[in-house]
Amino acid sequence: MRVDVSGLTVRYGDVTAVDDMSFSLSGNKIYGLLGRNGSGKTSLMSTLAGYRRPIGSVQLDGEPVFENAGAMRNVCLVRHTPDAADKGDKVAEALNFGKAWRDTWDDTYAHELVELFKIPLRTKVGELSLGQRSALGVVIGLASRSPLTMLDESHLGMDTPTRYAFYDTLLNDFMAHPRTIIISTHLIEELASLLEEVVIIDSGRLVLQEEADVLRSRGTEVTGSASDVDEFTAGLTVLGSKSLGRTKAAMVYGTLDDSQLIRARQLGLELGPIALQDLFVHLTEPVGGKR
Amino acid sequence: MKIFRQVTASLVAFSTIVAACVFAFVVVVTFVVSAFRGVEISAWNIVTSQIARWYLLWAGVYVIHNLLPIAVAHGRTRREFLVATSGFSVVLALAMTLVAWLGFLAEGGIYTLMDWRADEHGTPLAYFLMFLVWCTVGMFCAAAFDRFGAGGIFSVPLGLALVIVTTVRIPGSGNLPFIRNIPSLLGSGWHVMSVAAFLIALAGTWAIARDMPIRLRTS
Structure with a gap:
């Protein structure tokens, strides 16, 4: 899925989180969205997912995303904690929302991942540990099989073995079901080998967009x-x-x-x-x- | 349609189970009370006229505050969600009216058997409109608080005005302040005011929620 962002600005009151940003992603790659804390990563991804009305233009395969049913169907964003799960719901109920509402949802795969990450199905989302909640977010993101899947520091809180299992799973799933995946992370070296292209932002502005190998050669x-x-x-x-x-x-x-x-x-x-x-x-x- | 089916099936089933449990509890309490004194009022009327509306208000809040972000996170638009939940509010109010009415029938049978006296209760239409407006006002206030934060407090006086309109035709729910006699003069025509209250609450919910940002949940 192709992503085109043009003149995008996101403001919260007096604070400008994303400042007149423009870039395009050709799609079907794993992209790394890198930036320091407060650089505007979450605001950018939220706008790409139609979570907020953009000032500027955000298009997916040439279609505006905000409140566009056709475009929204193709996007899944998982932020630090899963938006797609209410903390009062049990994990099984949270997965049921995906099954009921998302056309591309792969329920068998979702349950395989739940087993892999050892997430108890009968426990309430709010009672999961931080690592388990992160893993649930990853499950929702990957099982959505969305043409544009965005994981915003969604592996935060996972222990090292779980993170490595996540990296392997992500790569295997991408090979089996190629799509556009955008990952924001602070654990850059751990994920570096997975990233094909890197977008670096700072203070709400685009610093650099480059193939990861080209960037390394710099x-x-x-x-x-x-x-x-x-x-x-x-x-x-x-x-x-x-x-x-x-x-x-x-x-x-x-x-x-x-x-x-x-x-x-x-x-x-x-x-x-x-x-x-x-x-x-x-x-x-x-x-x-x-x- | 998927959202409507999912929300309606889960919440109507849950609400019916809750109502059945409450009815059983109320019957037990009535029998306990009858051991100490004569029964002169309908306990189920207290539940349906005083407590049920708060449950419907909670249902409205839950739908917007908890389910709207989940729907958007699963790739649904706010417009799709609001269409589905507008229909859901009508179905839930209908279902709760039916449950309330079945409760009155069952309670009436028990009261006749035990030779107890029950006080007057409202018409099914009055209950339906009360449940409908309370649910929709819950949606409206939740949308206002979710969107404007503390500024959502300004939705409360309007919400209060809208829900008060609907309780007038329910015995045991209190009268309107200042204009106590007007509802009696209008009779059943007063229901038009409840319909208007529903439409105002629904329009307010749409106006606020149809382009509402989905904020990060911090806990």
Whole structure:
């Protein structure tokens, strides 16, 4: 499902959460929506899901989404806690709403996931632990089989084994049922291998939209003897460095040209990819007044 | 239609079970009371005229506050939901009127057998309109509070005015302040006022909820 956002603004009173944002997603990929706290991720996703009337334009496959029955049917957003479940309902009842109201709902898959994440069906949603509530949100999101599925930090609170089970499940389900999946997360490195394209926002504005591999190639980790590394990185944008004895590793932002690559080889430096998370920190944290 | 079926089936069934339990409880209480003193009033009339309307108000609040966000989260539009729940409010009010009336019939039989006296109760139409308006006013006030937060308090005086109109034709529900005689003069014509109250509450609910943002639940 293609997503087109044009001139989108979301305001809460005097606070502007999303500020004149425009971008397009071609669809059928797993997208990472990255941003710091308060950057506007949830507001953006809420508008994409028709949870609020947009100022600007939000279109799914060329159709406006807000109060458009045809477009709304194709969207599922799971925020930190599941909106699609009332805390007074038992888990089984919460799943029944999906079965009753969502045309694309896969009830068999929903129950498989409930078993996988060990969510008790007869317990009320409000009595679940934070991790179980997160898992229920993931169940609702994935079992919706919506052409546009958005998971907004929905794995928050899951323990590590459950998160890994979620990543595997997400990937398997995406392979079996390709669709547009947007995930917002602060656990960037854990999810990095799943993301095909990354959208980074900050202060309600689009900072960058790039293929994940292209983004990774924007930075390089340079490892070697401390003096050689210091010589090589002089004049480059260094995001951070760490030393162990005489060995030093520095993260450099920006693409290296041929002469720099030759110089690195002459100095015997090792060049490697940089962590997506480090690039994200650099791109969303002003350094010397500039990004 | 899916929303209407789901909401109506679950809430009407639940409400009927609650009403049946309350009726059984009321009969037991009446027998207990009869051991100490003569029975002169209809206990079921107290339930239907005083308590049931608050239940219907809760049902209206529940539908908008709890179910509307779930419907939108499952890809339904607010318009679809409001169409379905407008119909639901009528069906629930009808069902509760039927339950109330069956209760009066059953209670009447028990009272005749035991030679007890029951006081007067209202007509089915009066109960239906009272239940309908209380449910719709619940929807209206819930929409106002959900959308405007504390500002929803301004919906309360209007809601209060709308529900008071409907209790006039129910014996045991109190009279209108200031214009005590007007309902008596109008007779059954007063029901038109209840219909108007329903339409005003429904229009208010639509006006507020049809583009209401679905906010993040924090607990």
